[in-house]
Amino acid sequence: MRMPCPHCGPRDVREFSYLGDATLRRPDPNAADAVDRFADYVYLRDNPSGPHQELWYHGFGCGAWLVVTRDTANHAISAARSVDPSGAPPRAAP
Amino acid sequence: MRYSALSLALNAIVGHRTWTPAWRDAAPRAAYQVIVIGGGGHGLATAYYLAREHGITDVAVLEKSWIGSGNAGRNTTIIRSNYLLDGNIPFYEWSMKLWEGLERELNFNTMVSQRGVLNLYHSDAQRDAFARRGNAMRLNGADAALLDRDQVRALAPYLDFDGARFPIRGGLLQRRGGTARHDAVVWGYARGADRRGVDIVQNCEVTGLRIAGGRVTGVETTRGAIGARKVAIAVAGSSSRVAAMAGLRLPIESHVMQAFVSEGVKPLIDQVITFGAGHFYISQSDKGGLVFGGDIDGYNSYAQRGNLPTVEDVCEGGMAMMPCLGRLRILRGWGGLVDMSMDGSPIIDRTPVAGLYVNGAWNYGGFKATPASGWCFAHLIARDEPHPVAAAYRLDRFRSGRLIDERGAGAQPNLH
Numbered sequence: 001m002r003m004p005c006p007h008c009g010p011r012d013v014r015e016f017s018y019l020g021d022a023t024l025r026r027p028d029p030n031a032a033d034a035v036d037r038f039a040d041y042v043y044l045r046d047n048p049s050g051p052h053q054e055l056w057y058h059g060f061g062c063g064a065w066l067v068v069t070r071d072t073a074n075h076a077i078s079a080a081r082s083v084d085p086s087g088a089p090p091r092a093a094p
Numbered sequence: 095m096r097y098s099a100l101s102l103a104l105n106a107i108v109g110h111r112t113w114t115p116a117w118r119d120a121a122p123r124a125a126y127q128v129i130v131i132g133g134g135g136h137g138l139a140t141a142y143y144l145a146r147e148h149g150i151t152d153v154a155v156l157e158k159s160w161i162g163s164g165n166a167g168r169n170t171t172i173i174r175s176n177y178l179l180d181g182n183i184p185f186y187e188w189s190m191k192l193w194e195g196l197e198r199e200l201n202f203n204t205m206v207s208q209r210g211v212l213n214l215y216h217s218d219a220q221r222d223a224f225a226r227r228g229n230a231m232r233l234n235g236a237d238a239a240l241l242d243r244d245q246v247r248a249l250a251p252y253l254d255f256d257g258a259r260f261p262i263r264g265g266l267l268q269r270r271g272g273t274a275r276h277d278a279v280v281w282g283y284a285r286g287a288d289r290r291g292v293d294i295v296q297n298c299e300v301t302g303l304r305i306a307g308g309r310v311t312g313v314e315t316t317r318g319a320i321g322a323r324k325v326a327i328a329v330a331g332s333s334s335r336v337a338a339m340a341g342l343r344l345p346i347e348s349h350v351m352q353a354f355v356s357e358g359v360k361p362l363i364d365q366v367i368t369f370g371a372g373h374f375y376i377s378q379s380d381k382g383g384l385v386f387g388g389d390i391d392g393y394n395s396y397a398q399r400g401n402l403p404t405v406e407d408v409c410e411g412g413m414a415m416m417p418c419l420g421r422l423r424i425l426r427g428w429g430g431l432v433d434m435s436m437d438g439s440p441i442i443d444r445t446p447v448a449g450l451y452v453n454g455a456w457n458y459g460g461f462k463a464t465p466a467s468g469w470c471f472a473h474l475i476a477r478d479e480p481h482p483v484a485a486a487y488r489l490d491r492f493r494s495g496r497l498i499d500e501r502g503a504g505a506q507p508n509l510h
Contacts, residue, residue, distance in 0.1 A: 001401050012403075014403045018392050018393045018508060020347065020394070020506070020507075020508070021347075039492065039493040042436075042505050043345040043436045043492040043505055044343040044345055045334070045343065045345070045347055046343060047334035047335075047343075047344070047346055047347050047348055047394065048334075049332075049348070052394055054393070054394065070393075072348070072394045072395050072396050072397065073396050074397055075395065075401075
């Protein structure tokens with residue numbers, strides 16, 4: 001698998017660490033049902049077979065967190081963007 | 095037909111032309127009392143024990159392909175009960191006891207071989223941790239022996255004892271652990287269930303669950319709708335996909351786990367041996383191939399194939415533990431799907447939908463659990479209450495904080 005890093009170009013998957021589902025959003029801790037929402041947020045996953053938005057960290061490259069769209073049924077990567085809305089790399093690519 | 099030395103001799107005389115199929119390839123009926131989704135080891139064992147222990151024979155096992163074609167055929171066939179935590183050991187030890195009587199129970203040669211499982215340790219701290227684990231095992235009725243370096247050397251002299259980085263200090267040995275023949279486990283349970291009236295329906299993929307008023311009423315399949323009072327999901331690897339048909343989200347990610355077999359060699363490795371300074375385990379099949387594996391690839395996947403960095407990582411672990419492996423060629427490798435749960439432990443429980451039960455989240459350790467998983471799942475389905483040794487495997491334990499986290503890795507499935 002080669003990751004199309006928006007800052008560094010296509011790079012070996014060895015340079016990246018995987019975190020998981022990128023669509024999870026931290027709930028409001030002040031909500032009345034915060035306990036239930038946090039349990040869902042921490043533990044439950046859609047876990048789809050097909051396109052999956054997921055977080056990868058380019059630790060052995062530019063140091064960016066990326067949102068990668070990858071098909072879990074065949075590992076094909078269709079998109080990768082920085083989590084930083086400005087799109088700037090956190091450090092210069094080696 | 096009951097298998098015996100006599101039946102073998104009589105069939106040999108007539109040139110093996112009169113053997114009958116071991117189970118019927120059934121067509122689905124309109125309705126059953128219980129439908130088990132998934133014709134792997136766990137689903138077939140569940141059907142077998144429903145019939146054998148609870149007298150419920152109006153059961154269908156629905157398999158989307160042929161039985162045993164999923165993860166039952168993609169594991170490394172290791173059986174053991176070397177767990178640490180209270181929620182786990184009684185369950186896995188019960189599974190080990192069932193393995194020990196399985197061939198007589200099923201009248202089928204499942205090739206259970208109690209050749210021993212040896213976990214190597216490489217430091218004082220790891221020795222302490224293994225001593226603690228061994229004590230926990232013995233307190234729960236399992237067997238464990240803490241070996242020093244010379245005792246390990248007597249068992250496996252070919253290991254790299256004096257490597258500068260990971261010298262072997264000893265090992266924790268479970269002599270009752272070992273291996274079994276994965277296909278034979280599937281076939282044995284299928285035959286036993288079939289003989290008690292269970293329908294085994296192959297090439298029948300479940301495409302939907304019928305739910306009315308919060309209660310399951312049946313399933314939609316590629317071979318038509320089938321009614322059922324109770325539906326049991328036993329599809330580890332794809333649990334989330336089937337649970338989604340009932341609108342449920344599970345505390346599971348599906349990951350790919352690779353395993354490998356080398357070219358066949360003369361008998362070399364007597365036990366199952368695991369590396370303590372990395373993730374690597376190896377045994378030798380009866381055909382002579384060395385069967386080995388290591389870490390999961392670490393990202394969500396349903397592709398049933400992995401990537402090269404993991405192959406390299408597994409082989410590095412093998413070379414660090416057993417340098418003579420470098421002279422062998424890998425014959426083949428494959429990838430299986432594993433339900434990685436949020437605490438690394440399984441789920442056998444009811445769901446919020448009445449009459450719908452789920453058995454999954456076996457992480458990378460489902461094969462050894464097959465007999466007890468079927469036993470406990472059948473108990474749950476038949477009596478609507480958990481079996482005592484599986485009572486901790488609840489779906490709501492994540493919300494309530496009663497996690498069973500052997501690895502201590504937290505809610506990050508690819509670290510378990």
